[in-house]
Amino acid sequence: MVDSRVFVDEVPPGADSGMTGMEAVMWRTGREPLLRSPIVLVHVLDSAPDWSRLVEEWTRLTVQVPRLRERVVEPAGGIGTPRWAPDPHFEFDHHLHRVRLPAPGDLRQLLDLAQLMERTPFDPSRPLWEAVLVEGLDGDRAGFLLKLHHSSMDGLSVQRMMSLAFGRAPDERPGPGRLRVLEPLDGEDRERHGLLGRSAAVLGEGRRLVGRVLRQPFGTLLHAQRLVDSAFRVLLPGLGDTSPLLARRSTSRRFDVLEVPLDVMRETASRHGVSVNDVFVATVLGGIRRYHEGHGVTLDTLPVAIPIAMENGARSSGNSFTVGRFPAPVGETDNARRMRVVSDLIASARAEEAAAAPVHLAELLVPLPTPAVIPLFRRVAGAHDVQLSSMKAFTEPVYLAGARVQRLYPFGPLPGGAISVTMVWFDGNCCIGVNLDPASVAEAGMLVRCLEVEFEAVVDAVRKAGR
Incomplete structure (x- = not known):
């Protein structure tokens, strides 16, 4: 029997469940098929887990993680902030399935x-989630597919959630998490709290700015000008032209996977004085260059987008990122x-005021209105061809309902783009998911x-250096 009380990570007292602006935009623009933002995780398991245990643990x-029982509620007339609210008709069987x-x-x-x-x-x-246990994988293995809408969680939130889902040994059952019972606000209070909270933040920032102008007028104006210049670089960067080879778009998707030993990526990063993420991004760019050269197309630069994490405390759900x-x-x-070069570019993107x-x-x-937002979002998303992301996940063995997770391949969303490549550190490997539009x-x-x-060249370089 599952305890029906709410287990969550720490949530600030009085916090409402209104969507953030980024979440609301991802949710609403997803009505345009080309701008959908699902996240898919493909787990490869060494065996098929016991079904009843899997159901119990995921229940x-x-x-x-309350977000898994919450649906999106739009305000009356569709004007205002959507919010997350418990689904009064939640049916677990609608979300977890089993196939062969x-x-x-x-x-x-x-x-x-x-x-x-x-x-x-x-x-x-x-x-906004669905999971499927897939039996019948060769070698007596199984797969576990998980799909979530990006408006509900970002990559870090998914990682935190999966840390609750995984055990660290075959017979270990995930713990109950931290208990905190929340008193939900009603719809009007949620909306009012969200609006007042944002208004108070803006007014507070305005008062602080006025005070700075009065105390240090010259320095404050210089800071404001730097901030404006930085905003233009972030929102209207000189990205250059997109690739003519990747120009077409469709709603179809093609998934492929790669993997590289984590110690190879770490050694390469250490040798060149960069991060593992820098090695990943640079190597993917090398592969894209090879693809273009194979089609007789030469490019100097290519517009790329990366997520930049923003601190959001220790919550297990939600989004807290911006885009560089x-x-x-x-x-x-x-x-x-x-x-x-990649290391410098990423550092500059993260350091922008x-x-x-x-x-x-x-x-x-x-x-x-959503019809007014979709064209703008389409233009922003269409300004880059490629999205790249990487994160640390689980560096030690983990188990799902007793079955060892051998690989975890992540497939990031592809709203309006041609190629999305995502890498996670997982049990000694860098597991890479390639999500591409076959029309592009x-x-x-x-x-x-x-x-x-390109990744084989990275591996070979480390092996040769070790001889």
Whole structure:
């Protein structure tokens, strides 16, 4: 029997469940098929877990993480901030399913099923997640597919949630988490609290700015000018032209996977004085360059977007990120030089004083009618071809309902883009998920092979250096 009390991480007293501006924009613009934002995780398990145990543990998880039992509620007339509210008709069986692959049950079949799952729209009247246990994978293995809407969680929130879902040994059952019983606000109080909270923050910032002007007029004006300049670089960066080879768009998706030993990526990063993320980004760019050269197209730079994490405390759900964009040095043929340039570009994007400008812009868009927001979001999303993301996940073995998770492949959303590549650190490996639009990438197999060649070169360089 699952305890029906609410298990959550620390939530500030009085916090409402109104969507942030970024969440609201991702939710509403998803009505445009090209701008959908699902996140898909593909887990490869060493065996099929016990079904009853899996159901029990995931039922408990929906109590630990309230977002899994919440649906989106739009304000009257569709004007204002959507909010998260408990689904009064929550049915667990609607969200967790069980299927079996036909023979031969290989990884390609599992990825094809995940692609189909990605393309299936969420039911907007229910919580925005779905999971499928996939039995019949070769070698007596199984798969576990999880799909969430990006408006409900970002990558860090998903990681925190999965830390509650995984055990650290086959017989370990995930713990109950931290108990905190919340008294929910009614709809009007939620909306009023959200509006007053944002208004108070803006007014408070305004008062502080006026006070600074009175005390230090010259220095404050210089700071304001720097902030404006930074905002223009963030919102209207000189990204250069997108690739003519990647121009077409569709609602279809193609999933592929790669993996590289984590110690190889760490050694490469250490040797070149950069981060593992820098190595990942630079190597992916090398693969994209190879793909273009194979089609007789030469590029110096390519518009790329990366998520930049913002602190949001220790909550298990929600979004707390902004977006950094820059012209990536795809034309640089030397991977070592490309790593250093990428490192500088990413550091600059994170250091921008107005790095949070996209978040503030999203807040301003919330009151607007969705048909007015979609064209703007389409233009912003269409300004870059490629989205890249990486994060640390689990560096030690983890288990799902007693089955060891051998691999975890992440597939980030692709709203309006051509290619999304995401990497997670997982149990000694860097697991890489490639999510691409086959209308943009006409020869998906060729692109994946180009990426493999570049990552193989990284592995070979470390092995040669160790001889």
